[in-house]
Amino acid sequence: MEVDKGKGEAEETRKVAEADRDTVTLKSSDGKLFEVSKEAAARLSTVLAGMIAGGSIDDNGTDLKQIGSEALENVVxxxxxxxxxIPSAALISSSISFNTAPFKEPEEWERKFVDRLSHDALFDLVEAANFLGMERLLDVTCHKISEMMKxxxxxxxxEVFNIKNDYTKEELEEIRQELAWAFYDD
Amino acid sequence: MSDRWDRLPADIFLEILRRLPPSPRQRLRLVCRHWRSVIDDRTPATQARAMVLAFVNDGRGGRRAHVLDDLTKHGAGRGRELKLPRGAGEQGVSMVGTCNGLLCLRRWRGDFVVVNPVTGEKLAVPPPSMSPEVSMGTTTAAYSLVYHPATWEYKIMHVSCFGAVKVFTLGVGHGGRCRCPSSGIATSRRTRLCLASVGGVAYWVAADFHSVMSLDLKDERVVFVAKLPVRVGLVDLSWHLTTDLHGRLIFVICSNELKRGKTLKRTKMWMLDDGRRNKTRPEWVLRCKLVESEQELPHGIAWPHVTHGEHILTTRQMGWMYRVSLHACLLSKARKKRGRVVRVEGSPSIAMYDNCYSLRTFAYVETTEPLALYGGNDCNISNSEGWDWRFDDGEHDLRITPTYPLIKWYCFDPDVRWWKKKVDAVTHRSSLANLSIPPFLPPTVFYHHHSSKAPTSLFSLLLELLCPPAVLLAMLECRAPLHHGAANASLQTSSPRGRNSSPMVAPGVAPPVPYGWLRRRTAVPPSPPRPPN
Structure with missing residues (x-):
């Protein structure tokens, strides 16, 4: 699979895209173009699959206004x-309902893929994955964030997520009291 | 970053929270208002309302788990049945315990399966390795599924009757290796008494009938907690150590009492006030007394989950029909000087089970926490049908190589409330002659540890009989190096009986890890050679 990342090669990629109908060109919110194989996009993202099937794919770059270039680069x-x-058959069979499907352990490369991201990039990626309906990527990123809380x-x-504590002391004490009966048992 | 969380769609936030066990998720409400509102509004298990789970052995090879949502609803129903995955509801399966909505079951071969009934996931966990005699004599009561809140890990703990503690961490660590707690650990659990665990601490009654010991997973140290509130004698019918929903230790004792010429069954429940608030020593408080009418059939208590909020769970067996009913008796409002009174007479049943050979109760909460996170290190998660555990070399792995028993003598020091080590002796068979053995320790102890042929029942009987009360405890701790290699092999051959007594150690084959946790065939790496020191 031919991989061309945007960043200054936009013109070139567009030409490639026009010549080769196997790829889809995506345009980020700041106008950068990225190219991804049609087959992979349709398989991994329900939104893109719908767009490809519905013929609403623009050859000059499908506009994804919600997604910044950095996040889109990670997605691609x-x-x-x-x-x-991954062989595609394994993936197709795993597309079960979101809420009850048993969660699949991220693979080694997926772990590495999210480990190198900064917090901001990770959250951008989560939002992008959510917007594009990429269940597997969402799984991997959510797993990473829950691991960070562990x-x-x-x-x-x-401290880790840089969240401001907007509770007063009394409120905190009150919640702690509620938690005192939090469920523990053997 | 703070606004990032606000911008994050609630569904995604839920996806993240869904991966966490219920009790840490509760603690996340402390982070900020936004988090609290999401957790309160959207996560189903947030109510953290514990329910009662009845685990029924129907005597025909089936095991069923029923959940009772409402203890005030009376009737002869059975409660909602939980669907147990294949392999978890079969013959020989017994329940080790529940923890954060996960069920830990022990199968007849000694291996475990951890089940989340909500998602239907299951995790196969290998059994600990021990000699066949010991493993046959080991009951499910010796195990406990413990949740360690500081690291968010689940551990299966084993406290044997012979003085060793094994801890197996799900999904972490190296190949299920046993992390033997600090060298001070040498304590035996009283047989037939359950391990109780709460908040990362496991409790048991030591072999002296009288001391409650605990192992905190935080520092992996065995410490003395308290003496039992009453002396346990042979006349007592049964006694249990357990915990309640608030994480307090509960001790229940049933005994016969002579009153006005009649023998009455009395059940008393004690609660350990850990004294953390007042910084005093922990002490037992009599919580309640069960009063039974003389005319009715006698009640038994439901265990290990005896107390559920303001309710006390009792069971009653109907004659020979193997029909067992479960009752929830309300604690009386009136607080008497010596504990509250629970009247069990006339309390209607909340559930009824036919063909019930045994009924055990547990606390249960629903969780969507994915078990797949704990796969790996020999824990096997798969939904294939034939996931039966395969042992290396068949039964051989169920034996331990009696290579290097270390005998320690501990004597209880009341000043420091800690077991003080007296003698430390390495016993080779050849060096046994040099070791002075106190007369009350049966020679079978050594026999057992060297040839693994002494009958366990006799051995445990002798150990029980010969354990002097509270003053001196002879404890055996079989400590062997975790990785065998050249050093260990030479040790074996140097011992005159070693070669004969361990037939499973063939030359060139790495012997199994003694007192560790079993490993799967596929997962066994070549054991690293031990550098000679």
Missing amino acids: DYCNKHANS GKSPDQIR
Whole structure:
């Protein structure tokens, strides 16, 4: 699969896209163009699959106004890596209902893929994955964020995610009281 | 970053929260208002309302789990049945415990399966390795599924009757290796008594009948907690150590009492006030007394989950029909000087089970926490039908190599409330002659540990009989290096009986890890050679 990332090669990629109908060109909110294989896009993203099936794909770059270039770059990167690493049959069978489907452990490369991202990039990617309806990518990123919360106290979580504590002391004490009966048993 | 969380769609936030166990999720409400509102409004298990789970053995090879949502609803129903995955509801399966909505079941071969009934996921966990005699004598009561809140890990803990504690962490660590707690650990659990665990701490009654010991997963140290409130004698019918929903330790004792020429069954429930608030020593408080009418059939208590909020769970067996009913008796409002009184007479049943050979109760809460997170390190998650656990070399792995028993003598020091080590002796068979053995320790102890042929029942009987009360405890701790290699092999051959007594150690084959956790065939890497030191 031919991979061309945007960033200054926009013109070139568009030409490639026109010549080769196997790819889809995506346009980020700041106007950068990215190219991803049609097959991978349709397989991984329900939104893109719908667009391809409905013929609303623009050859000059499908506008994705919600997604910044950095996040889109990660999305495209993920699609390409995914296409290279997993046989498609395994994926098609795994598309079960979102809420009850047993969660699948991220694979080694997926772990590495999200580990290198900064917090901001990770959250951008989550939003992009949500917007594009990419369940697997959402799984991987949500897993990463829940791992970041693991074993941390509320104070540490606030520090890690830079969240402001908007409780008063009394309120905190009150919630702690409620938590005193929090469920524990063997 | 703060606004990032506000911008994050609630569905995504839920997806993240869904991956967390219910009790840490509760603690996340402390982070900020926005988080609290999402958790309160959107997560289903947030109510954290514990329910009662009845685990029924129907005597025909089936095991069923029923959930009772409402204890005030009386009737002869059975409650909502939980669907147990294949392999978890079969013959020989017994329940180790529940923790955060996950059920831990032990199968007849000694391996475990951890089940989340909501998602239908299951996780196969290998059994610990031990000699066949020990493993046959080991009951499910010796195990506990413990949740460690600081690391968010689940651990299966095993406290044997012979003085060793094994901890297996789900999904973390290296190949299910046992993390043997600090060298000070040497304590035996009283047989037939359950391990109780709460908030990352496991409690048990030591072999002296009288001391409650605990192992905190935080520092992996065995400490003395308190003496039992009453002396347990042979006349007592049954006694249980358990925990309640608030995480307090509960001790229940049923005994016969002579009153006005009649023998009455009395049940008393004690609660351990850990004294954390007043910074005093923990002490037992008599919580309630069960009063039964003389005419009715005698009640038994439901265990290990005896107390559920303001209710006490009792069971009653109807004659020979194997029909068991479950009752929830309300604690009386009136607080008497010596604990509250629970009147069980006339309390209607909340559930009734036919063909019930045994009924055990547990606390249960619904969770969507994915079990797949704990796959790996020999824990096997798969939905294939033939997931039966395969042992290396068949039964051989169920034996431990009696290579290097270390005998320690501990004597309880009341000043420091800790077991003080007296003697530390390495016993080779050849060096046994040099070791002075107190006369009350049966020679079978050594026999057992060297040839693994002594009958467990006799052995445990002797150990029970010969354990002097509270003053001196002879404890055996079989400590063997975790990785075998050249050093260990030479040790074996140097011992004159070693070669004969361990037939499973063939030359060139790495012996199984003693007192560790079993490994799967596919997962066994070649054991690293041990550098000679």
